[in-house]
Amino acid sequence: MKKKLFLAFVLILMAILVVAGCKTEQPPAEQQGQTSESQPAEKNQEQSGVDGDLIFVSSADKENCEACHRKVSDDKDYSLAAGLKKLEGHPPTEAENGISDCVPCHQKEGDINLKKVIHVAHYSGDDNHFVTNYDGSCVHCHKLSTDGQVPVAGLEEPGTQFEIIKVASVDKSPGGCNDCHKKISDDKDYSLAAEIKKLESHPEVPSESVADCISCHIEGTPLALSAIMHKGHLLGEHYEKYGNSCINCHDQTNKMIVKGL
Structure with a gap:
């Protein structure tokens, strides 16, 4: 009888030790949670990158200036007329149209041309309201017409159709065209000269400067550089990975002129 009791005691003791050993080998539930979640987080970081961080804004989000510049309430009047009243020395105007x-x-x-005044108001300052609250997006104001122009909504010619x-x-080419249009290898030549060679009936142009294009592509003509570039980039297949961004080409700090011109 004593032997049986002793044997039972030994078996129970061994079982307790085995269970205790298993528990010490297992990480606490909190640690298990951290371990299982850390791997997916690393994968997400690898998948994000610059392209994953792009914030796209549709040109259809805002119809015109009045979509933002409007009176919300008596104490929140953002209309053009109210804004103009705050400008010292500006003549009174209701801006009904x-x-x-x-x-x-x-x-x-001139020094007060509309393009300069509006760009300065919308982009200058460290905490600019348009940049911080509306992503500083050009397409809130400018719309792409089917003929490649980008007039300010409300200033387009009658009958203009928009895309x-x-x-x-995002600015992925601070140096201008050649930051993107360059030769990477023999089978990956994206230089301006190489791209031009692909255009049927285009004369050979060995230059790598966009400034050499304007002698033929004169504004106001069917071959206007702005129309060709806007349609080629914004309606093309490959430019989206560069954000379809206006400021890849246009200098936001210098009256939005094309970099290199």
């Missing part, structure tokens, strides 16, 4: 009422005074040339595009406000 929207931004088109600004054109007579803000002609294309809906999506763009991100």
